[in-house]
Every structure is written in C-alpha cells, then in structure tokens.
Amino acid sequence: MGKFTAYHGTKSCFTESILKNNFVIKKPKKKDNHWLGHGVYFFDEYELAHWWAETKTAVQNKKYSRDDKACVIEAEILYGKSIDLDTIKGRNSFFSFWKQYEKEIVKKGIVLDFSMGDEDDRIIQERKRCFALDCFKKEKKIDVLIYTFTRKDPVYEKSKYNLKVASDLGLEYKEKQICVSDPARIMNRKDVTYNDYQEVII
Secondary structure (H helix, E strand, O other): EEEEEEEEEEEEEHHHHHHHHOOOOOOOOOOOOOOOOOOEEEOOOHHHHHHHHHHHHHHHHHOOOOOOEEEEEEEEEEOEEEOOOOOHHHHHHHHHHHHHHHHHHHOOOOOOOOOOOOOOOHHHHHHHHHHHHHHHHHHOOOOOOEEEEHHHHHHHOOOOOHHHHHHHHHOOOOEEEEEEEEEEEEEHHHHHHOOOOOOOOO
C-alpha cells in the first residue's frame, strides 16, 4: 500500500459534500469518453486543478445561471494496485490485456462501434479508450490509473513567449491525469482553494 498527494478541481456547491461524504462515481453511459475510464480525477499539480475548476465553473455558471466558485480539493490517494501508463511495464500490461480481450470478442462475434452517429475521430477514439481502460481496470482490479497527456497549445498558458519556446524546442506541455476507481482510496480531503501560489508569466 502506498500513497501520494493529488488535487481535484470542482465547484463550491459540491465541496462540502465531498469533504463530508467523499466522492461519488457516476454510473457509466454509452457515450462516455473520459480520459482514463470512469473514476474520480485528480491532477498532480494544484495549478492544473485550479485551472480546470475555473474553466468548468465558468461554463456551467453561464449555462445554468449560477454563481458557484472554483474550488480545489487536496487529498491523499492510497493505492493497493496502481498502473502507470507512462511506464513500459504499465503499458505492456494494458496492451497484453487488450490484445487478448479483442481476440475474445472476435471469437464471440461481437462488433464494437464507438461512433454512435458521430464523425469526430477524436471523440470516437476517446470513447474506445474509455471503454478499454474500464475493462482493464475491472479485470485487473486496479485502484489507480495514471497517464500523462500532451497539449501542444494549452489555453491556460497565457504567455505567447512560453508557447513559442515550447514549440521551438519541442517542450510539450504535460498533464498527468490520475483516475481513482475506488473512492475509499481517497483520504484526508481538504479544501485548499485559497493556497498561495504565484503564476509566473515571462
């Protein structure tokens, strides 16, 4: 059993319930396209969680005429079995599983279709990944799944100079996503929305 600290971006209307009762994982839907399957998502950086919370809160405040505030929950993640897809070992574990899974569904004559009327290749890919990783986590009883996604032009980077240097030197922006399948693994939750941190813009 190990543990690490991570950050979850959310809205003020949910904060009290999360602190008191912990997180609740919603039931899967056919069109779900979550990054790493179903679970509670965390970043390993406070700033990213804060950006995510602000972005989502602003959109939903406008859509539903609300006045929620962006909040960040810091928590300790306890994990019994975790898979880090940034590692060779983690990736090989998943690829081996998925190769066998695909063979089994072909034998059964099952055809997987993730388009559902959409023509956006990115959305279709995300749905397939969500489904594949959910199957992987269920089969292998994985508590925590980790992967670092790449962004070439992140909206949270306000400095044009920083974006230019990142592009010129091949220093892509990275976002480590942490997906927790079992809320019982999320401990010592606290609201750290007002942490002091400075955004450095060159």
